Amino acid sequence: MNNWNYFELGQIASIYNGSTPSTNNEDYWNGDIIWITPKDLSDQNQKYIIKGERTITQKALSNTKLLPNGTVLLSSRAPIGLLSIASTDLVTNQGFKNIVVNADILHNEFLYYYLKLKKNELNNLGSGTTFKELSKSTLEKYKIKFPDLPTQKSIAKVLSDLDAKIELNNKINRELEAMAKTLYDYWFVQFDFPNPSTSSGQAGKPYKSSGGTMVYNTELKREIPEGWEVKTISEWIKKDKNGDWGKETEEGNYQLKVTCIRGADLNGLNGNGELKPPTRFILVNNSNKLLENHDLIVEISGGSPTQSTGRLAFITEETLLRFQNPLICSNFCKALTLKEEKYLYNFVYQWNRLYDNGVLFGWEGKTSGIKNLLFESFVTKHKEVFPKYEIAEKFYDFVKPIQSQKQKNLLQNQQLSELRDWLLPMFMNGQVTVTEAEEKLNMAAEPSVEYKKG
Template sequence: MSNKLTKISAVIEEISMGPFGSDIKVENFVSQGVPVLNGSNLTSFKLVEDTFKYVTPEKAKTFKKAIARRGDIVITHRGTLGQISYIPKDSLFDEYVISQSQFRVSLNKNLVDPSFFVYYFHTSEGQKRLLANKCHVGVPALAQATTNFRLIEIPLPSLTTQQKIASVLSALDAKIELNNRINAELEAMAKTLYDYWFVQFDFPNEEGKPYKSSGGTMVWNEELKREIPEGWEVEPLNNNIDLILDHRGKTPKKLGGDWIYEGDGITAISAKIVKGGKLVNLEQANKVSFEMYEKWMPEKLKEGDILMTSEAPLGEFYFLLGKTDYCMSQRLFAIRANRSKVVPSYLYYELSKGNGYSQIIGSQSGSTVFGIRQDELRKIKILKPDIKLQNKFEDSVIPFLQRIRNNDSQNQQLAELRDWLLPMLMNGQVKVQ
């Protein structure tokens, strides 16, 4: 890549800030309309479209300069700095309202490929230039955000070269996205099976027919305040587990060491890493040495253990399958089922999706940070089907979970490859033909 630098002002067609916070009030939000972006939508190279709040099209029209469209770049200038994403050609919506903490950029697409532009700003060099005018007083912000952004100089090869580089990186991201879609379908299938068997009680009876729909005997259960299949039990979680691991309050320094920042180590999982049934942002997690791991975790995590966040936020879950050599950090429990009484995968769904979940959320307490104490967690009532039926459920659901874990592992490898290639493609160490 040429070392020649181009000032961003030379390739910008339009740049504008988001609306004032007072312009969009809570009462302006509606169930559908024009989506309003926030920081959660800018966590990747491309716009993340998982969740939105909306305003009416009429309200959106009052924010002419705060409307972002396909091909535009959206950047955070206040709060979580360093976020920059582009709106792809296949985005879910034609228009988006940017937030008060963002600004949008429209580029001259005859000179710049938007995806290349964003990939560049995800390199360490690009981030350094983007954050050069960071102000540390109060809420983190970029001083004179749009003015200073125009003055940034970046290496800009020919448009054809930009497109080739972006194509290589986009192909890796596309595979990651495909794996994520497959995982979402697998998770939905597993959840549907759990609901069908253990919420609707239409598990296969001895004749292979749906139990409840075929007239299976139901009896009232006072603890759950509902009818359950005859012969099923309701018991405290404490009666059905071997242990709960809880390492809150532990830190490396309290154990005579520190986190490690270079080389191999054991990943420390905290509550912020357990989200939506996944372990997220593992590459950003703290690590400890193997010696510290042995000291910190005399009782190691095992396959089938259920990780649960105890607070901030409460009630996120992850089922351990395959890799288990993690160090447990703050605000986290690990629940180990007594396999003679309850099957781990069934218990995972019962706690994270079923009867246990509403009780866990209902048992939260605290003045500033809401969470659940271990003694309260042990009192949570779980529904216990026949152990043979639990085992049959596990036989069906474990293949789904194993494929999800395999896809997650592949995604981690693909992300590492992308992040390794990214700076080398940008500075010309690796060339694309």
């Protein structure tokens, strides 16, 4: 690192605050200019950002700075350290310090990775009583070390290639999930599953559209396919298992080492965000609480004003392969086992539809300010359509390889992320060269699988 430069960030980049136009002026909103908040970065969790939840108009630009494509966006409060790179001209709210680099000296992708490594340092530089904030002047004085521009670009390329592989897998997973969700809606919401009729010309055609018999159900107050039942959710469930938190370290009878899935980990388990469950130690006698293939995990306590409790994840053989230890859910969650394994994916997509439609908000209580899902009341009182076994089985057989491939992609992403996170500090500390890193990357590479959307 003897030939690395050492500068204050303000000497080699321009730093701009963001702002929020008056929300009382309708002329400032719903225009064609992208407006980014820290929540957009948290939700999207991608290196590049091209859109946010809201937009502003040209009139609003008098109160803020239009940032050029390639600007490094750094959240400076609540929380400090979220990062992204603008992939188009845009603006941000006041929760950012936006960095426009001198491209003759500093590469924006290199800076992105450098600041990502220094997140804790940046957080410690924040000040404030209500919440910590990183000021513009403090960031301008923040000193960074960096090599010559070609080396910066080479380092950024190695790390970017890893991120690109991860994002490709994420894209494949989104498309696979969309396929499964579309089929669920088609079969179990529109009731256009393959008609099992043996009548001439009807077999295999979309049931409802081809004239399949529909029967009015007085409990649901709508028509359902003939022969389908209406059941409470509890009638699908064979048993449930409470979670466990155990101990942080091995002590006494707490000898069984496990990975503990919390409510915060459920999205990551499903492939939507980071997954960093803690390692815990539980009583050996509590091994009956360990998660098994086809188990489901429901968040019982948590949520927020805009997010209900009741997030759901499920376990497959491929899920278990992503972890070195046996899995258990925390005591803020509950594990479920269904009576019939072949109803797993029908249950999952039906539960998620209820969750997405806000149904579970109506089944929450509060204890000491924490929202709790009234699980027993919900599953014993809420009723849903219960399809015939052969239709659920066909759906299971369709979705199982999709979910298997998704979990394999997530396992590969986990390995790629670990490699990237190992390389990042090694690069920034000058402990590994680009050539050495490329050799490591080639050793870790697997034969690529071409994916074609069906």
